[in-house]
Amino acid sequence: MTLDAATARALDHRLAVEQSKQRLPSVVAGVVSGGELVWSGAAGTLDGRADGESPGADTQYRIGSISKTFVAVEVLRLRDAGLLDLADTIGAHLPEVPFGHVTVAQLLTHTSGLQAETDGEWWERSPGGTWDDLLASGVAVRFTPGTSFHYSNTGYGVLGELIARRRRVPWHEAVQVGILDPLGMDRTTRRPVAPAAPGLAVHPLADLVHVEPEHDHVSMAPAGQLWSTTTDLARWAAFLGGHTRDVLDRTTLAEMLRPVAVNDVPGAAWTGAHGLGWQTWNVAGRRSAGHGGSMPGFLANLRVDLATGDGVVAMANATSGMGPLAADLLDLHRDREPARPAPWHADAGHADALDVVGPWFWGTYPFTLALEADGGLRLGEPGVGRGARFSRDAEGDGWTGREGYYRGEPLRVDRDADGTPQRLVLASFVFTRTPYAADADVPGGLDAHHWH
Template identity: 65%
Template sequence: MALDPSTTRALDHRLAVEQSEQRLPSVAAGLVRDGRLVWSGAAGTLNGRSDGPPADAGTQYRIGSITKTFVAVEVLRLRDEGRLDLGDAVSRHVPDAPQGHVTIAQLLSHTSGLQAETSGPWWERVAGGSWADLVASRPELKFRPGARFHYSNVGYAVLGELVARLRQEPWDLAVAGSLLEPLGMGRTSTRPQPPAAEGWGVHPLADVLHVEPEHDAGAMAPAGQFWSTVEDLARWAAFLGGETAGLLAADTLAEMCLPIAVNDVPGAAWTGAHGLGWQVWNVEGTRYAGHGGSMPGFLAGLRVDTATGDGAVVFANGTSGLRQTLIGDLMDTLAEREPLPPSPWSADAEQAASLELVGDWYWGTSGYTLSLSREGHLVLGEPGVARGSRFRPTEYGWVGLDGYHEGETLSVIHDAAGHVSHLDLGSFRFTRTPYDPAADIPGDVHPARWH
């Protein structure tokens, strides 16, 4: 798909404004649609000098905590292989793990309560120690496990060690073999590979630069070690959008993106949450998944519209300055100037088999309309409103996809003549008329009926 030249100019201009107004040595970005990179751009130079080498889509930037998403996907792959359960205490697989009674799911969702950073020096700016060093530092619990969201870099160091123990090789080699190589992400690595951007701190009150250190983070590397490019991270955005190349089941990917823990700030409306390794956002009803990343000298972001698969990646080689609005502005420009065409309507003869289910139904005295969607789902009322839900067909009946009835089974009950008598939804009785006496209403129907 080729974007209209006016769209490309608007995107390039927005990137140039960000680099100029925010005083960033360089910024680079890309947009993904239909599983591929449809636009990329860059502004500025790798060393912040006007005559320096320009950035482009092949330049490596450090992606910080976006590294965690690779670790999380590998953990879920291990789960799907039957090697672990998310409810396992991590000590079951890593006996010397600090606070080993916390569960794998809690570590993935930042609800373990583990301290955010290491007990030693600022780990992002010094050479990292070994796993034994991390264990010896005796990381503490700041909150009761499962009580609340508390972002923990230490927790992902533990998950990296979990991957290493179960794969019997360093976490980064496991991720490279299982994910990076099959996806063709040859420019994603734990250390910079030329051409790579230099990490800079820009003075807040003057136009001068300060070199930021680059190092191997050791045991903390799973929390933020990776470097990547616009081209490579766009492939990871496509993965999040559903183009997983068979490396992760669609149901597992959806499970990872369910909001588990709200990132709550007292006194402010919450704007984001965390799933199993992925950050999730609900922006005026539109759901996004992705992750942000920062390390001294670098900022990065990845975000995907979970409904359409459209995604964006952004990078900067500055310690601060990249506006959180940039990634949204780029995605909005794509959506507004290059709207996705609606799916054409066509008849579905298979729905005829379920026609006797559609129409009005009553749960007690509450009325609902049951309809069929083009995806083949039963739709009870309005999903998310007054216990409205969607249901997908299975060999055991219809299973709820959302709302109050998510995961619950809707069974169709037939009478002796083979006609639909009523619906049983997790023991709730739905009938064609309120309290239909022919539908075996639990608690019976009063002898006087309606009076």
């Protein structure tokens, strides 16, 4: 895919403005569309000096908490392989932990209640300790598990140990074999491999920089250890956009992206939430997903528009300062390069379900049941009241809710002796062609006077 030259110039300009205005030593970014990196840019120099070396698409930056998304995907790969269940308590796999009642799902969604950071020294700027050291430091539960969102770096250290215990190799080796190698992400590593940007802090009141320390964080490494490049991180954005190859089933990816825990601040409207390892955003009805990342000396962001699969990655070697660059680049690309809708075509492949479409009534509430292009059914408007979408079961004689109020619930069509659909039975509720149809078996029975 070729990006329009004017769009590329606009993206380059936005990147240059970010570097200059936010006083970033260097910043790199890339736009992904159709599963490919269609634009990449860079501004500034690696050491912040006017005559310094410029970064490129192959320059490594530390991606901080974006590392958590790799950990989360590997946990879901373990689940899909039957090696654990999201409802398992962590104590079933790591019996030595004092918070054994916390579930795997709660750790993934930051609802475990575990403390945000480790006790002791500032872990992001200090050499890490072993798993035993982490437990010995005292990992406490701050909130009742499952009752609120509380971002926990410590929780992802626990998930890293879970992966190691289930895969019988260190977490980063499991990620390398199961995710990075299949996706061709050979420049995503646990420690920096040249060419790599140095981690820098910019003085808030002077044009000076300070080198930040870099260590192996060992047991806390799953929370923010990985380094990557524009080219590699673009492949991860393409993955999030649906180009999962054989790494993860697309239905599992969709499961990971469902918002579970709202990042709620009292008095403010919420626009962000967490799914199973991924951050999600809902801005004016437009949904995106990804993750942010920060470690001393580095900032990173990955964001994908879930409607189009287009995405943006951005990284800088500064401890603070990067603004809403990724969101702005994504909006700029969308506005200048709108996704072309798929053409409509007639398809008679699902015509056998045509007799169930049309008006139905749940009591006195009217609904319209429509047949969709994929053979599924749409009841009302999904997301509004009891509206839902249904996928056809493998046997072909029923449907299961995939979106809306009835997600996961079975839908059955009852027919009369002539084969004419007479009732929809949905989660024990009965829908009839007319309100409380006299010729239908309605639970609770019908008054002898019927409508009067």
